Structures are given as C-alpha cells and as structure tokens.
Amino acid sequence: MDxxxxxxxxxxxxxxxxxLGARLGAxxxxxxxxxxxxxxxFRVEATARGVRRLVPGTGVGADSxxxxxxxxxxxxxxxxxxxxxxTFFAVPLDLAGxxxxxxxxxxxxxxIPFGATASYAELARRIGRPRAARAVGNALGANPVPVLVPCxxxxxxxxxxxxxxxxxxxxxxxxxxxxxxxxxxxxxxxxIVCRRGCAHEQRVREAHRVVFASVADARSVGYRACxxxxxxxxx
Amino acid sequence: xxxxxxxxxxxxxxxxxxxxxxxxLGNRADAEDAVQRALLKAFAARASYSPRWAVSTWLYRVxxxxxxxxxxxxxxxxxxxxxxxxxxxxRGRVERLDLERALAAVPREARVLLALRYVDGLSHRELAAxxxxxxxxxxxxxxxxxxxxxxxxxxxDDGQD
Numbered sequence: 448m449d450x451x452x453x454x455x456x457x458x459x460x461x462x463x464x465x466x467l468g469a470r471l472g473a474x475x476x477x478x479x480x481x482x483x484x485x486x487x488x489f490r491v492e493a494t495a496r497g498v499r500r501l502v503p504g505t506g507v508g509a510d511s512x513x514x515x516x517x518x519x520x521x522x523x524x525x526x527x528x529x530x531x532x533x534t535f536f537a538v539p540l541d542l543a544g545x546x547x548x549x550x551x552x553x554x555x556x557x558x559i560p561f562g563a564t565a566s567y568a569e570l571a572r573r574i575g576r577p578r579a580a581r582a583v584g585n586a587l588g589a590n591p592v593p594v595l596v597p598c599x600x601x602x603x604x605x606x607x608x609x610x611x612x613x614x615x616x617x618x619x620x621x622x623x624x625x626x627x628x629x630x631x632x633x634x635x636x637x638x639i640v641c642r643r644g645c646a647h648e649q650r651v652r653e654a655h656r657v658v659f660a661s662v663a664d665a666r667s668v669g670y671r672a673c674x675x676x677x678x679x680x681x682x
Numbered sequence: 683x684x685x686x687x688x689x690x691x692x693x694x695x696x697x698x699x700x701x702x703x704x705x706x707l708g709n710r711a712d713a714e715d716a717v718q719r720a721l722l723k724a725f726a727a728r729a730s731y732s733p734r735w736a737v738s739t740w741l742y743r744v745x746x747x748x749x750x751x752x753x754x755x756x757x758x759x760x761x762x763x764x765x766x767x768x769x770x771x772x773r774g775r776v777e778r779l780d781l782e783r784a785l786a787a788v789p790r791e792a793r794v795l796l797a798l799r800y801v802d803g804l805s806h807r808e809l810a811a812x813x814x815x816x817x818x819x820x821x822x823x824x825x826x827x828x829x830x831x832x833x834x835x836x837x838x839d840d841g842q843d
C-alpha cells in the first residue's frame with residue numbers, strides 16, 4: 448500500500464447517482480416485455496459475381512446456381528447481423544454496373560467500421576472530393592445494397608439522420624443494434640480473438656466470451672488473432 | 683440463477699458496477715447506459731452463469747465487455763480523444779484531474795484491470811477470471827499501469843514500488 452494505491456482507491460470509490468437502482472429495475476422489467484422486432488423482409492437479387500440489389504420485399508432474384516448461392520449467403524448473413532451475431536459481411540457484391548464515382552463512395556462507406564458513423568462531408572473528404580458532400584449523399588441514397596454497404600453509418604454533420612431507403616426508424620434500429628453489439632470477441636479457453644460472426648467465434652460458449660477494443664489490446668494480454676477472420680486486417 | 687437472486691445481485695453490485703463504468707467511460711450518462719446494458723445482457727444470459735464463479739466476477743465480466751466495446755467505438759470515432767473527463771467534487775480537484783490525466787495514459791487493458799482492482803479490491807485470480815487472462819498477465823499489467831500512473835504524476839523520478 449503506497450500513495451498511488453491510496454489515490455487510486457479513493458478515485459475509484461463507488462458513488463452511484465441517486466435513483467440508479469430504480470431506473471435499472473425499470474429497464475430490466477421493460478426488457479422482458481419489449482419485442483425486438485426489426486423488419487426482416489428483404490428481397491435479395493444476385494448475379495454469379497455477387498449480390499447486386501437489396502430492396503424491401505421478399506424472395507430472391509437469381510438466375511444461376513452461383514447467384515442463388517450468393518443470395519442465400521446474403522440472407523443468412525443478414526439474419527445473423529440483425530440478431531446481433533455478426534458485425535461484417537463476407538458475401539461478394541456485384542457493383543460492376545454502377546458509375547465510378549458511386550463505386551468509390553460505396554467503397555468508402557464500406558470502410559466505416561461496425562458501430563461507428565461518419566458524416567457526408569467526412570466521406571467526401573475521404574474520397575478526395577471535399578466539396579462533393581451532396582453528391583456523396585445522392586450516391587449513398589442510390590445505394591443498391593443497403594446494410595451490406597453500410598450507408599446507414601453515414602449521418603448528417605449535425606448528428607441527425609439523413610433519408611434512408613428502409614425508413615428513418617430502420618436506420619435508428621440498425622445504429623442502435625450496432626451500438627450494443629461488440630465487434631471483437633476473445634475466447635478465454637483458446638485465447639484467440641475473432642470478429643463477431645466468424646465461424647469460430649460463433650462456437651464460443653457464452654461463459655468464455657471476453658470483448659476487446661483492438662487486436663493490439665488482445666495481444667497485450669496474451670491473445671492471438673484468428674487466422675480465419677483476421678481481425679487485425681479489418682480494424 | 684432465478685430472477686429474484688439476479689435482482690438482488692444486481693442491486694447489491696449496481697453502485698460498484700457504476701463506479702467502474704464511470705471511471706472508464708468518463709461521464710455519468712454513458713456509465714449508466716453501460717451498467718444498464720450489462721445488467722440486461724447478464725439477465726438474458728443468466729442461464730449460462732456457472733455457479734463455480736462468484737456472481738460479482740460474472741457481472742464484472744459482462745460490464746467490462748460492454749465498457750471495452752464502447753471504448754473501441756470511441757477509438758474508431760475520434761482517434762485518441764477517449765481521455766477521461768473531469769468528474770465532480772470540489773475536494774482534491776487538482777489531484778483528481780492529474781490522476782485522470784495519468785490514467786488516460788495507461789493502455790486500455792491495464793486501465794480496466796486497475797478500475798476493477800481499486801473499486802472492489804478484487805484479487806489477481808478474480809481479475810484473471812473476469813478478463814480471461816493468466817494471473818501473471820494480470821500482475822504485469824497492473825504493475826505496468828501503476829508505473830505509468832506514478833511516472834506521469836511524479837515525473838518518473840521515483841524508483842520504488
């Protein structure tokens with residue numbers, strides 16, 4: 448016990464704000480009755496190269512076995528994502544028919560990490576067209592594969608939502624879902640860290656899960672990165 | 683674990699969970715939100731709770747998971763600006779600010795361990811169970827964290843531990 452110990456102990460002394468217990472109790476009761484209903488009706492259209500369109504509706508549009516495989520995979524990944532069990536999409540996309548400006552905007556949107564947001568102006572800067580915020584907004588508005596290309600992570604500079612293909616409520620729901628889903632999961636028995644949604648991660652038992660903020664953090668306490676989902680590359 | 687036991691444990695530990703979250707996340711709103719989310723997660727997963735653990739170990743595990751993911755999001759949002767912000771309290775305010783600044787220089791994993799260690803006096807073994815790391819790693823992380831705090835506060839001229 449030295450001076451630093453004493454300072455830290457005092458600094459970390461518990462002091463709950465008044466009414467915390469009652470608020471937590473109310474939240475627990477509410478959660479038991481709340482229905483977690485996200486709209487899951489997507490129509491997926493795919494080519495042999497990948498998913499081409501994701502629109503409100505139902506069913507699949509695919510004209511070859513490879514296209515059907517991509518569509519089925521997109522559907523499975525979307526279901527996992529909406530259930531909070533996936534933080535990235537591995538299904539290939541087919542954006543070949545789009546103008547090059549829009550492709551660049553969508554590529555930049557794909558690089559916004561899970562759970563994070565960026566503004567239209569910020570995205571315009573990232574593609575080297577700092578004055579094109581409005582054009583960026585239009586390119587995102589015409590995003591043929593929402594959710595898979597996370598245009599919902601792009602918000603107005605003042606923090607309010609812009610328009611969204613599936614409606615503002617859906618955008619709110621997706622951002623809230625991402626806010627409560629951890630992205631990097633370590634398994635305490637194998638000491639391997641994975642991205643949420645990796646096949647290995649999905650087998651980790653609940654009692655063995657720890658969350659990390661970065662792969663470097665995980666390494667600093669003796670974990671190694673998964674060789675399948677390669678979390679370091681994504682971070 | 684049945685609902686009644688869970689509710690009692692949640693009530694007993696709410697203050698300490700809040701203290702950890704408050705010091706890691708820096709403000710009251712985020713801390714309360716984190717405790718709430720952690721308790722909801724723990725409640726939803728209470729079937730997977732293993733009785734060979736202390737309830738507190740398990741609750742701290744879930745809380746640490748929530749807080750650390752929140753820190754990850756801040757890192758991606760605005761670089762290194764996750765520094766702990768000033769708390770209230772008039773007494774010893776300057777010392778407190780210095781300590782906050784010193785803690786901000788401690789790497790995340792070590793900072794989480796320090797918070798858990800000093801809020802509830804958890805043992806090295808418990809800390810190891812909470813974060814899923816070895817006892818030796820806990821010891822070295824805590825020592826390193828404290829050394830950084832000491833160095834920042836005292837200008838690194840004090841060699842004793």
